[in-house]
Amino acid sequence: MKPPCSLARSSLLRIPTTPQPCLIRQCPTLRPSPLPSASLLRSRLCLQQSRRTFLKPSTGPSYRAVENLNVDRIRAESQNYYVRRRNFLLLGAALSFTAALGSGYMLVLELTKPKKFDSGGAVPDPFSTEAGSKRKTVVHDAQGREIVPTGNSTVPTFPRHLELSTGGGHTAKEQLDGGVEYTLVGLGVRTVSFLGIQVYMVGYYIATPDIAAIQSRLVKEINPIATTLVANEKEELRQALLDPQRGEALWSAVLADVQPRSVFRIVPVRDTDFHHLRDGFVRAIQARSSQGEHRADYADDAFGVGMRDFRALFNRGRVPKRKEMLLCRDAAGRLTITYDDGEHGNAVVGTVDEERISRLLWLNYLAGSKVASEPARTSIVDGIMEFVERPVGTVATQVL
Structure with a gap:
């Protein structure tokens, strides 16, 4: 039998609605008093259940989740x-x-950032008018030939010199031998689309015997009585070559007056084909021939025939990466295209006699507001700066 106090406590837990005098008489500790309300007892019970002890963590009342359950709110x-x-x-x-x-x-x-062709340190140049000028890095391959790093992993180097036998020599010996040495002026990568997808590496070569004439023409453009240019004059020439209008006029005068023999060496860095290259060349030529005040100079039938002959040269197949294509311009402005497929050597693809075709194609790389390769144009201008800082006529014997 439970003690009276236990009975009273259990009775309180059951929340009686009427007083029980028998229990009160059996438990003298209880005093007759008004019984608490049901809400007050429930709150006391929750407080006792949630009280934390050393061995037992506090636990909330379980009936609250049932009382506050709201399916819409939970959802x-x-x-x-x-x-x-x-x-x-x-x-x-x-x-x-x-x-x-x-x-x-x-x-x-x-x-795709153009690489500097220097060895990392300032190398004094005995022919330079500036202290501490830098020269292009020139190394030798396994055969002892001089090569220039390109900064591209697919086409890592370009030859420093080319020996071509396409004819068109200025002297009797050159016309008899048919072999002319060309010197690298500058190179860069051709990219397309805003992603900068690389298409080919292109390098500009000038016949070594013709460099002196180009030197003289460019130096006289800035200082008519000078044989070399000093620092401020070199900067003026650089800005002139980089200016869209002045640069195009200056290079057009060089191609027309000096008539230097030159070559653009193109080596794809990814597999392509002749039709793809032709489309890029044709778009560049047509864009330059249809703009400006000189567009009437290209509206005759001879120019149209030259464009037709130029397109016909590219009716061929694929051009795998690392294969060499040469665009050669002789003293008369005749364009000769050669291609080396790696099996039959450097073979002539064809020629175009119309001088304006090669001139516009050359200007597409050298000058204007939009060029085929801005890194190549910048590198070419840097190479020209190395030419004009030396006395006229010394580059042919001490190239670069």
Whole structure:
């Protein structure tokens, strides 16, 4: 039998609605007093159940979850949670994609950035008027030939000199031998689209015996009585060559007056074909022949025939990467295209006698507001600066 106090306590837990005098008489510690309300007892019970002890953690009342259960509210909270979660995931995915795209774009810009052709230190040049000028890095391959690094992994080097036998020599010996040495002036990579996709490496070569005439013409353009240019005059010439209008006029005068023999060496860095190269060349020629006040100079039938002959030269197949194509311009302005497929040697593809075709094609790399390869144009201008800082006539014997 339970003690009277226990009975009274259990009776209180059952929340009696009327006083029980028998229990009060059996338990003298109880005093007749008004019984607490049901809500007050319930709050006391919750307080006792939630009281934390050393060995028992506090636990909340279990009946509250049942009393506060609201299916609509729970559904709304669950939906809001998953909506917020989805939005955060979409935001994270968008930021990750943007970061990856930006990193890839910066990587492409870094890989396609034109490389400086120097050895990293200032090498004194006995022919230079400036102290501490830098020369292009020239190394030797296994056969002992001089080569110039390009900064491209697919086409790592370009030869410093080319020996061509396409004819058109100025002297009787050159016309008899048919072999002319060409010296590299500058090179760069041709890219397309905003992603900077590399297409081919291009290098500009000038016949070594014709460099002195180009030196003289460019020096006289800045200082008519000078044989070399000093620092401020070199900077003036550089700005003139980089200016779209003045640079195009200056190079047009050089090609018309000096008539230097020159070559553009093109080596693809990815597999392409003749039709793709032809489309780029034709678009550049047509764009330059249809703009400006001189477009009437290219409206005659002879120019149209020259364009037709030029297109016909490229009715061929594939051009694998690392294969060499040469665009050669002789003293008369005749264009000769050669191609080395790696099996039959450097063979002539064909010629175009119309001088304006080769002139516009050359200007597409050398001058204007938009050139085929800005790194190549900048490198060519740097090479020209190395020419004009030396006395006229010394480059042919001490090239670069």
